[in-house]
Amino acid sequence: MIGKAPRWIVIFVGIIACIWVIPIAGIVVTSLRPPEGVSLGWWHFERFDLTFDAWHRVWDKYPLSQSMWVTMKTAGIATALTMVLTPAAAYAFHFLNFPFRRILLIIIINAFVLPQQVVIIPLFTLWRDLGLIDNILSVLIPYVGMSFAWSIFLVKNFFEDFPRELVEAAKIDGCGPIATFRHVVLPNSLSPIFAVGILQFLWTWNALLLPMLFLRNDVPLPVLLARISGSYEINWDLRSVAAIITTIVPLLVFLVFQRQFAAGSQTRTGAKE
Template identity: 70%
Template sequence: MIGRAPRWPTIVLGIFGFIWIIPIIGIVMTSIRPLAETSRGWWRIDSFTLTLSAWQRVWEAYPLAPAFVTTAILAALATVGTMLLTPAAAYAFHFLKFPFRRLLLIIIINAFVLPQQVVIIPLFQLWRELGLIDNFLAVLIPYIGLSFAWSIFLVKNFLEDFPTEVVEASRIDGAGPLQTFWYIVLPNSLSSVFATGILQFLWTWNALLLPLLYLRTNVPLPVILARVNGTYELNWDLQSVAAIVTTVVPLVVFLIFQRQFAAGAETRTGAKD
């Protein structure tokens, strides 16, 4: 007779989950209550007043709507570019033979240890000479280029378990490298591609440093969130509203596409059903 599963893992996970969402509850409560109440502690309910004045003030004082559109465009373009280029690069490094293949792969992977701050000044000088300051390309190119360090590594690791016999069979049948990649490898490695896209989207949506330095007119939400942070006054309610607007889309995207992380086991056979 099979015994019942212990309840303590569920209880422990529930406790940790509740602790995890406490800051989220605090941000929401701060955004819908007067600052005079939340400054003494958002968890206090001895006096509770529901108001949306902070939401109205933020939308009137800061360009959240244009910033939302800018963030969506930048994140979408960077994500699509990475999802298109990364699997092709990983396929070339794993299955094709060309000069300096290993050396080039090591150089790309070693970009893991390169701090983003190192390339700020050289990129700023380059973009200024090319006239790309305050241009979306000034952040899109680094977004996609810097993502190669981890995205190629991720997809290539997935291809380590890809059956080489399927690739060799396609070559025997007369398929070229592009046909093998497009019809054989890519359809059976979509889980790793989607995982790369999700990570890239989350990173670019929340990126602050590069847009803060290279964009002037149309700035994304993280830059607006940094501007909302008051210097001489307490505006926790406004910051909470901006934080909610900034984080709601990445949360929804992750919840919708999180199954793609676990889909790898279904596509490692080298053939689609």
């Protein structure tokens, strides 16, 4: 039975939560104030005029709806491919025997410590030679490929405690590797797969470096948010609106799937939930 937390812990956590909320409140207030009010600082309320002018200007001046669609398309495809390929790769590395298995696993896991900046120039040269600059594949391939390092490690770590008796029983019943994976391993591995999907979606949704370098016309929301900043004025009100729009979807995704994310982070058993 879980006891009640001490009052000082509740007060301390409440103070930390309030500190975290202050920047969010500042962004919301900045998006609703005129430029002259924003220049004084969003915390000054001597002249507190609310207006939706920044929201109208952002939607009229910048292609937010198009960028929203591009972001949803790239993040959705990259997340779906990662959720499909990662458990299959982790299953192969953990349960199957094939030549150079350990060497391949070490190479993939070591890619986890490889910064994105290291592969930028080789990727740019490769995509230029293949004619993939300003093509969605130029970001989808790195999104999926660079996610294998941590995603395979996460799912394989879950398989460490997976009951091998279930796999052996499937072999006795005549199931091959693919049937065993499909009917035994995959249904009992949904928690880490959901955790991988949430992390991948949040990463690809907020990615800035790769799409900024490889995409030109149809750009995702983070790139558009970077472009909203003016050359001679910072446009804090417009940037606040774009920041709110950019963060709404990942926030909703995390709130909806937070139970699956927590289960995937904590589950270390192969028992089906």
